[in-house]
Amino acid sequence: MEPSIKQLDYLFSPRSVAVIGASGGFGKWGFGVFNSILKYKSDFEVYPVNPGAKEILGVKAYKGVMDIPGKVDFAVIVIPPEYVPSAMRDCASKGVKVVLVITAGFREIGEDGARLETEFTQIAKQAGIRVAGPNCNGHFNTGSSLFTLGFGEVKPGPLSLISQSGNFGGFIIGQGMDRGVGFSKYVSSGNEADLTIEDYIEYLGEDPETKIICAYVEGFKDGRRFLNLAREITKKKPIIIMKVGRSREGANAAMSHTGSLSGSAVIHDAALKQTGVIQVRKVDEMLDVASALIRQPLPRGRRVGIVTGGGGFGVVATDACRNFDLEIPPLSEETINGLNRWMPARWSHANPVDMAGDPYGSIPTLGGMLKSDDVDAVLAVSCLGFTSQSLEDFPPEIREGFEKYQKQMTEGELTMMDGLIERVDRYRKPLIIASVSGRERSKAIAKLADNDIYTYRSPEDGARVMAYLADYSDYLSKF
Amino acid sequence: MEPSIKQLDYLFSPRSVAVIGASGGFGKWGFGVFNSILKYKSDFEVYPVNPGAKEILGVKAYKGVMDIPGKVDFAVIVIPPEYVPSAMRDCASKGVKVVLVITAGFREIGEDGARLETEFTQIAKQAGIRVAGPNCNGHFNTGSSLFTLGFGEVKPGPLSLISQSGNFGGFIIGQGMDRGVGFSKYVSSGNEADLTIEDYIEYLGEDPETKIICAYVEGFKDGRRFLNLAREITKKKPIIIMKVGRSREGANAAMSHTGSLSGSAVIHDAALKQTGVIQVRKVDEMLDVASALIRQPLPRGRRVGIVTGGGGFGVVATDACRNFDLEIPPLSEETINGLNRWMPARWSHANPVDMAGDPYGSIPTLGGMLKSDDVDAVLAVSCLGFTSQSLEDFPPEIREGFEKYQKQMTEGELTMMDGLIERVDRYRKPLIIASVSGRERSKAIAKLADNDIYTYRSPEDGARVMAYLADYSDYLSKF
Numbered sequence A, B: 001m002e003p004s005i006k007q008l009d010y011l012f013s014p015r016s017v018a019v020i021g022a023s024g025g026f027g028k029w030g031f032g033v034f035n036s037i038l039k040y041k042s043d044f045e046v047y048p049v050n051p052g053a054k055e056i057l058g059v060k061a062y063k064g065v066m067d068i069p070g071k072v073d074f075a076v077i078v079i080p081p082e083y084v085p086s087a088m089r090d091c092a093s094k095g096v097k098v099v100l101v102i103t104a105g106f107r108e109i110g111e112d113g114a115r116l117e118t119e120f121t122q123i124a125k126q127a128g129i130r131v132a133g134p135n136c137n138g139h140f141n142t143g144s145s146l147f148t149l150g151f152g153e154v155k156p157g158p159l160s161l162i163s164q165s166g167n168f169g170g171f172i173i174g175q176g177m178d179r180g181v182g183f184s185k186y187v188s189s190g191n192e193a194d195l196t197i198e199d200y201i202e203y204l205g206e207d208p209e210t211k212i213i214c215a216y217v218e219g220f221k222d223g224r225r226f227l228n229l230a231r232e233i234t235k236k237k238p239i240i241i242m243k244v245g246r247s248r249e250g251a252n253a254a255m256s257h258t259g260s261l262s263g264s265a266v267i268h269d270a271a272l273k274q275t276g277v278i279q280v281r282k283v284d285e286m287l288d289v290a291s292a293l294i295r296q297p298l299p300r301g302r303r304v305g306i307v308t309g310g311g312g313f314g315v316v317a318t319d320a321c322r323n324f325d326l327e328i329p330p331l332s333e334e335t336i337n338g339l340n341r342w343m344p345a346r347w348s349h350a351n352p353v354d355m356a357g358d359p360y361g362s363i364p365t366l367g368g369m370l371k372s373d374d375v376d377a378v379l380a381v382s383c384l385g386f387t388s389q390s391l392e393d394f395p396p397e398i399r400e401g402f403e404k405y406q407k408q409m410t411e412g413e414l415t416m417m418d419g420l421i422e423r424v425d426r427y428r429k430p431l432i433i434a435s436v437s438g439r440e441r442s443k444a445i446a447k448l449a450d451n452d453i454y455t456y457r458s459p460e461d462g463a464r465v466m467a468y469l470a471d472y473s474d475y476l477s478k479f
Helices: A005-012 A029-040 A081-094 A111-127 A166-179 A197-206 A223-233 A248-258 A269-274 A283-295 A311-323 A333-340 A359-371 A396-427 A443-450 A459-476 B005-012 B029-040 B081-094 B111-127 B166-179 B197-206 B223-233 B248-258 B269-274 B283-295 B311-323 B333-340 B359-371 B396-427 B443-450 B459-476
Strands: A016-020 A045-049 A074-077 A098-101 A130-132 A139-141 A156-163 A183-188 A212-217 A239-243 A278-280 A304-308 A377-381 A431-434 B016-020 B045-049 B074-077 B098-101 B130-132 B139-141 B156-163 B183-188 B212-217 B239-243 B278-280 B304-308 B377-381 B431-434
Touching (some): A005 A139, A005 A197, A074 A081, A081 A111, A111 A130, A156 A197, A156 A283, A166 A283, A239 A283, A269 A278, A278 A459, A283 A459, A304 A311, A311 A377, A311 B248, A359 A377, A359 A396, A396 A431, B005 B098, B005 B197, B016 B029, B081 B098, B111 B130, B156 B166, B156 B283, B166 B183, B166 B283, B197 B223, B223 B269, B239 B283, B278 B283, B359 B377
Parallel strands (some): A016 A074, A074 A098, A156 A183, A156 A212, A377 A431, B074 B098, B156 B212, B212 B239, B304 B377, B377 B431
16 A cells, blocks of 8 residues: 555654664764754654764764664664664654665665665554665755754745755756745655655645746656646646756766666656646756745736847847747837836837936836736846946045945835835736846845845846746646 | 057057046946046056146146146046037047047937937047947056056956946946956047047057957947957967957847947858957856956867766766766776776776865866866865865864864865976866865965966856867967
């Protein structure tokens, strides 16, 4: 009998955790994992298991899992591979529900490793234990404050990530944190001796804390099951997949990495598309789309209104939108008349809307475009005019004036952002903000991110995000 | 008679500059330009011209250019359009060599503007004055410390940029500065009433301070001339072009922006390719390639050795390289034996080289791969193991140990970077370093950038840079 996927609740939200191989020795995996759990833990119990220690980081240690007085829902194993079967036997006797094996040195190193992996997997199966890993870098759940991934603190949020590469999973989380995006759950699936990416996706599909599922995939063990799951889940929440091993050489590299059969179990792009999965090619794309899906409404069509602070941005944004089959419709007289009210006379009077001037006009302009029936979405390119000059640029006699101006500008920007957020909510259309350089990472940008409105590097990146939203919306409109 | 292109020396390195329309009024163009020139200027003379002021920012002001006692090589005009012809007449009388007209409101606004533009252009032509602009945002030359672009300080370096959009040019410079890349010259060509992008490219082709020419192009006035120039210049230095107005809608937007005929004067991708021009689609691509060309040697072929800190990165990098027709050759026994000396037993023994462990092994590994006859270039993906954990992640009793460890790691990294730089120079092969997240922007990365070895966001970005280098190398090998 296949145990229910609900058993994964014990992986992500256990009431008690044993760390088999916990260590006080700085630099060891058993230290990193135990320290991370201990440091961030909420009200669950954590028990270090190490036959050679009385206490670890101030917590009473146990010789074996069997010696722990209370129940143990979940155990993490970070001991050398040859001891794993015996530790698994102890977990079986103790009634542990889920075991995460971080240890490497199994199927991925050859026959001897594969034999050990089969051995502990059999023990677990007979005892009804579900196993995550082996050969992985851990997991986390910000909701229950459980971190076996020694990564430092992760901001809670609606994204969950499954990765068939631990290193690459860590890279994705790091890049997400750089953008200020928050995560709910992460798991590195490793060799998938028992639990597979298909299992995790099924679980996250039901998980109320996960609003968006992201996955780095080298290969599916059961492609059919994945497609069936994806078809149902994408009706409720987006699934974003980065499928690698696309080239023959890449597939070979995947084979020797996690033993994934990217080639034989290939899920063709067309098949993925029919399930509504959003397929991305790069980590930046994954996080661009994911961050947009957090709060931006889906567009009802492909008609994009472009608003820019300068003509060049309009040309680049137009090319980029057309490249993704987005439409740049002409503006109706009504929309043009509406914009005339606050635009300087020299504005472009067309789509792209070149504001040709005062950034303070950008909020009513963006609002006017969001409101217009001519478009389904708005792409704002370098039109918010964030202050980027520094006091040092001015002679002493001007500095006081500039300081006052800068303060007004900063306050003005923050007020502008309130207006922007309010309009996105009011008109229920996506507003994608692009071309924000590092120099412009102001308080205003941070305020937008705090409100889950993220900004994108270039017009091209913004247009691509818009296209993904339009594709997904189009897919959902069929149901 | 067409005046020699050498006349542009007066645009970039004049001995004296008049600012017609200089102002002490904060927020005005005439203030921004004059303040910027004054603040950064080297030993050239600068004269503010403004009939209503006795002095501006502490410098004696003149009623007209004619009233300036010494010679004037170069004048910047920032007065309303209707006064420009008269100011140009004064410049002609004064013997000014080059005039930059920043003022907008000419050909781009319609017939009246076009008439004014023709008027001042004719005056200039008769006087042998070359004109930059109008309707642009200025220029700079870090070599002569002349900045009409009020942008703050720009790091000197080997890149020069010509942009047919002022706003977009500023965006490119901002993004370059974020990466720590330095610039030699910049010019925003505006309406190109006289000087065109073809002229600037001819000049920069001869300019010893410019090692790499970058250009944002909406359309060429004389495509044939550009192709002939490019064919000669690319033999000496790379030209990187971002050509926009690719879609019909984008071409229309370009037409109404700078009046550029992207459509009719189309330079086809194939034609550009035959001149050795590196054609990019995004600003990130432009700066990725440009920064690599600063110091990295060109590869002699397309065979790439991939070195990674984890298997997932190897799969992604392999896919990305194959996507750009780069080869991932097998490793010879000699190379494998060489790597065996310092690699842990579990390393991949194949290309991609998965180091599967200690980042301290990365320098001899990268050196070994650069030295190997099996490959023409090395792509290093997330294998340098920069420290990213913070002290806060550890309990008090561990912190002292971690602090010592972190200090050693940081010092170790800096020493490693010395080794890396030395090996790139020794083996004369490109080493492209990718997958460096914001969390890892350490002293080591800064040290590399200070030595003109830049790092790239993702394996895909790294592979694309590598492909551009290989394409350019392949092109040059025909001569």
